[in-house]
Amino acid sequence: MYARKIKPEEYPRTEELFCIAFEFPMGEKKPEASALLERVQKAPQNRIELNYMERWAAFDDAEQMAAFLSAPPYPVRLDGQTVTMSAVGGVSTLPQYRKCGAMRLCFEKAFRDMYEAGWELSALYPFSQNYYRKYGYEVCGEKIRYEVDLRAIPALQAEGSVRLLEKGNVTEDIIAVYRAFSAAYNLMVERDEIDFKWTEGIDPSRDGRYVYVCYRKDGTPCAVLDFTKERREDSFEMTCGHFWYIGMEGLQEALSLVRSFSNYYRCVSFWLPADLDVCRTLPEWALYPSARRLEYTCMARVIRVDRVLEKAAYKGSGCFILHIRDEWLEENNRSFLVEFASGRANKVTVMSEKDKKMDIQKGTELSGETIPELSLPIQTFSRWILEGCSDEQLSAWSGMTENELELWKRVFYKKKVFPDDAF
16 A cells, blocks of 8 residues: 555545545535536635645555545744645545555655645644644644623624625625734634635525624724524524634624624624633623633644744744654654744754764753753644743753743743634
């Protein structure tokens, strides 16, 4: 058995394989293979279809496809800069080939191609965290799920207006709100036209999907609320997909819109980044109990350690050595010397075997000072460089002096992370 990137004519088979593996039949409207391929080539509807060839499959000795994964590239935020991230999905193995190493071969080949293409990160939404941890991924990016009784939302001082999305009429305003909301968060996608193509076909009367844009009094867009109606026992819930807002005024406009539906819905649910606390805008938690639940929904891993170290943000100035352990990519299984100033890396050096031997024998020195060193598996490094860690986690990781701890607190400080729902 071996793995490789698929050929164009093999794309329809990957779609069939996914449906078989997860028992999601296409039904009587299943398109012909040639028609399916022609559509994604000529009229892709999203980034996954636009990059339909970014799929790796495993084949048996008879050239039968046994497993595949999809990993289209997405430009995402990392500490204020743009990096390329592969969004792994569609991870599927036919039942007769399971536990034969087919998926391992797919990841092995995919990681190699991603590294050589210069992609810096990879992320996915796992069915099992333990399963993907063995491929170097780690949970990353807290989200808070709010479930709020509409009666708990107070009458707010909202003076703006709202517009309903119908077939792309307010797409530009949605884009403006998204870009303002996402700019500060790691793992948010820098979306372009293909990522908002979904707005063109929205027909609430047909789909039952309601996307509203809220505007300030001066007419500038400040919030986006995207929801469907879900039955919950004896009442209905507004189940939100996108819930984006700009500043406190945008939040107030969004919550005022939600409150206007109180005759039809009992509660609303939505995801927000962990650093955004809306609790203080909801003063009544006793009469109308609401809930907020912290969850990790995403896993990520670094593909190019050198480039991520170059693009990451630090606090102040300093230098350090990181020893990374990565069983999948030998180029990451190295020691990296990083010198940074004014919050950014000046130089990232991959240390040679000679450098490492000197380090062991004498202690690494730069300008007469011993450089703090830390050894991390790729899983831990990925999580810490993307979202940081607490002082307790750092001090508990290994014995270190106060000075060393102060240095690592400038490297792995807490960051804002909100894994995008676009991938």
